[in-house]
Amino acid sequence: MSDHTTTPPVAKKVPVERTHHGDTVVDPYTWMADKTDPEVIAFLEGQNEFVAAATAQLKPLQDTIFGEIKARTQETDMSVPTRTGDYWYFSRTQEGQQYGRSVRCPVAGPDDWDPPTINPSSTLPGEQVVLDANVEAQGHDFFSLGGVSVSEDGQWLAFSTDVVGNERYTLRFRNLVTGEELAETVEDTAGGAIWSRDARYVFYITVDDAWRPDTVWRHEIGTAPSDDVRVFHEPDEGFWVGLGGSRSREYLFVGVGSKTTSEVFAIPTADPTAEPVSLAPRVSGVEYDVDHAVIGGTGYFLFTHNGPDPANGGEKCENYAVDIAPTDDPANRTTFLAHDPQRRIEDVDAFADYLVLSYRADALPRVAIADLRRIDGMPTADDFVEVRFDQPLCTAGAAGNPEWTTPRLRIVYTSFIEPTELLDLDVATGERTLLKRQIVLGGYSPDDYEQSREWVIAADGTRIPVSVVRRRGTASPAPTLLYGYGSYEHSIDPHFSISRLSLLDRGVVFVVAHVRGGGEMGRQWYENGKTLTKRNTFTDFVDVARHLIDTGVTTPRQLVAEGGSAGGLLMGAVVNAAPELFNGIVAAVPFVDALNSILDPSLPLTVIEWEEWGNPLADPEVYAYMKSYSPYENVREVAYPAILALNSLNDTRVLHTEAAKWAARLQDHTTGDAPILLKTEMSAGHGGVSGRYKQWEETAFELAWILQQTGATTTEGDDVHA
Incomplete structure (x- = not known):
C-alpha cells in the first residue's frame, strides 16, 4: 500500500x-x-x-x-413518558451502551395524565422493554431504526432497521404479549409503518430505484409479504409519497408532494381496505396538508395551504392560510385562518378540546392555542392565544402529543444557552408543569x-x-x-x-x-x-x-x-x-x-x-x-x-x-x-x-x-x- x-x-x-x-x-x-x-x-x-x-x-x-x-452528559437517563392508549412510552439510555431502549409501563386508568416520575436508575412498576436497539444492532458496524410503531391495542410492534446506511429498511413484527417475532419480514421499505385500528393490517411505503418513496402497501399480519396489497402508487418521478394518521384515529392520510405541489388522500380507519380518496385535487404550485378536527360535534378537515386567497384578488397565500370543510363534503371549503404576510403558518394540530397553531414570526417559531370549550361556534384567529416565554430568542413548540383526548399539551422549549425543557400545559387553566430539563453535568x-x-x-x-x-x-x-x-x-x-x-x-x-x-x-x-x-x-x-x-x-x-x-x-x-x-x-x-x-x-x-x-x-x-x-x-x-x-x-x-x-x-x-x-x-x-x-x-x-x-x-x- x-x-x-x-x-x-x-x-x-x-x-x-x-x-x-x-x-x-x-x-x-x-x-x-x-x-x-x-x-x-x-x-x-x-x-x-x-x-x-x-x-x-x-x-x-x-x-x-x-x-x-x-x-457533561447523563449517560444513564430516561425520557419523559408519553401516553399512548393504555401505556406510558419512554426511552432509556444506559451508561456504556451505544443505543437506547424503547420501554413502556401501564397507565393507572383512563384519567391518568400525570406521567410517571422520572427515575433513570431503576425500573417503573410494570415496565416492559418494547425494543432494545443495542440487541438489534449486535454484529453490525452501522445501525439505524427507521420507525417503531405499536398497534392501538398495545399488542403488536412493527419496527424497521437499516444496517448499511442506505436508508432501505427491513420491516419486522413482534407480539409484545408473547415476545414472539413473526417470520414474515418486508424488505426495502422507506422506514416507518402505521397499524390499522384493529391491528390486522400494517401500512408501509417502498421506494423506487431512485430512492423515491412511491408506493403504499397494506400487509396483513400472518400472511406472506408477497401477498401484500398495493394501496397507492405515484408514477410521477417528481413526487414523493408519505403516510400518516389523524390524532383522532379516524383517518389514515396518504400525502403526495413535490417541492411545489401536493395532494392528500384519506382512508377511513373504520374501513382499512377502502380505496384512498383525494381530499383536494392536485393543482400545480399549490401545497396543502390536512388534519381532522371535531368542532361542536361535527367532523371537519383542516387544510393548511398556499392556494388562492379570495380576500386578496385570488393571489396565492404565500405564507399559508387554513381552510375548513365538513368531512362529508371536503370540496366545500371556507376560510378558517386567513393569510397574514407577517406570519408563516406551518401547521394546525387538532385535539378533542383544542386546536394548536404552529407558525413563524420575526424569524422565530411560535405556538398558539384555541380552547374549543371556551368558544361558541367556529373559532376565529382571535381565539388563538400565544404561549409566551420570557426569553426573546428561543424555540417553543408542541411535541410528543399522540393522544386525542389529553387535557394537557406537551411543549418543548429551548434556546442557544438553555438546556431543553419539556413542559405540560393544562390548556383549561394555563398552568405549566416542568416535567424535565435536560441535565448538563459539571x-x-x-x-x-x-x-x-x-x-x-x-x-x-x-x-x-x-x-x-x-x-x-x-x-x-x-x-x-x-x-x-x-x-x-x-x-x-x-x-x-x-x-x-x-x-x-x-x-x-x-x-x-x-x-x-x-x-x-x-x-x-x-x-x-x-x-x-x-x-x-x-x-x-x-x-x-x-x-x-x-x-x-x-x-x-x-x-x-x-x-x-x-x-x-x-x-x-x-x-x-x-x-x-x-x-x-x-x-x-x-x-x-x-x-x-x-x-x-x-x-x-x-x-x-x-x-x-x-x-x-x-x-x-x-x-x-x-x-x-x-x-x-x-x-x-x-x-x-x-x-x-x-x-x-x-x-x-x-x-x-x-x-x-x-x-x-x-x-x-x-x-x-x-x-x-x-x-x-x-x-x-x-x-x-x-x-x-x-x-x-x-x-x-x-x-x-x-x-x-x-x-x-x-x-x-x-x-x-x-
Missing part, C-alpha cells in the same frame, strides 16, 4: 466530456462514481490515511473534548453565556438575521465558527448543544447566518434563495462573514465556516467566492457537485430536485446559472483555506462521489499549503456514524479541528494553533 502519511493520493484523471446546450465540459473524475470499483475504495482509504496523519496532533484534544461531552449555568439576535445588511439591502452565542467576557476579536444551511425552507432555530460548550468555553463565538433559502423569515425568504435566485444564499453568507470581520468580532485568521448536505453546497460556493475570509471550512456530506447530479435523472432523488434547483437538462438558463455557482465546477487556482470534507460511502442523498471529486480537484488546484482533507466513513449513510459514543468521537474530532483552525487556546493544555 502506498504511503499517504505525508501527501494525499493523487486521483487519476480519465477525461469524460459532458455537453449540454452547446457547452462542452471535460470532467476527469467521473470514474469515482462506482463505489464497487477497487480503485475508488483505494482512493478513499488513501485519503483517510492522509487525514489520520495530518490530524494526528489533534488526538489528545479530541480525547479531551470527547471526555467533556461524556462528562455545574453548567446559562448565566455564564449570552445569546443575541443581530441583523446584517446584505449587498442588495436585505436584512439578514444572525444569531450570536458566546461565553460572557469573551474578548473581541475572537475565534469564531459561522454556521449556515439555507435550502429547502429549513430553519436553523435556537437550540442547545452540549458539545458546543467545548467551543464556547475556549472562547469561540458561535454564529448562525440565517441566509435566504431557509424558512426563518417566511415563504418569500425561501423563494428568494432557490432556483434562479440561489446565489442569494451564498452572497448572504459572505456578507455576514465580512460583517463579522469588519465589526471586529473576528478576523479571517480566526474564522471557520461550517455546513452540511445542502449547507455543504453553501460551503463550497463561499470558499470559491471568498477564500480569503476563512481559515477553515467544514463541509459535511456536501452537495458540491450540484450541476452534474441535477443533470442526471438516473441518480437518486434528482427529478424531484428540479423544482428546488431548476432543470438544467431542459433549460439553458438554469444550466448556465447552476454552472456559475456549483462548487466543483468553479474550483480555481487560488490559495484555499484548510478544508475538512466529511463523506459517507453509503449515502443515498448526497453520493460519496461528490465530496471525493471536489476534494481531488481542490487538492489539484490549490496554490496554498493549507491541507484539503477528505474523511470518508466507509460504513455509514447521510447521517454519519451510528451509536452515540461513535458520534461523540466524530464530533470531538470535528471540534478539535475547528479549534485548531480558529486558533482558540483558552483552556489549559489546549495548544492547537494552526
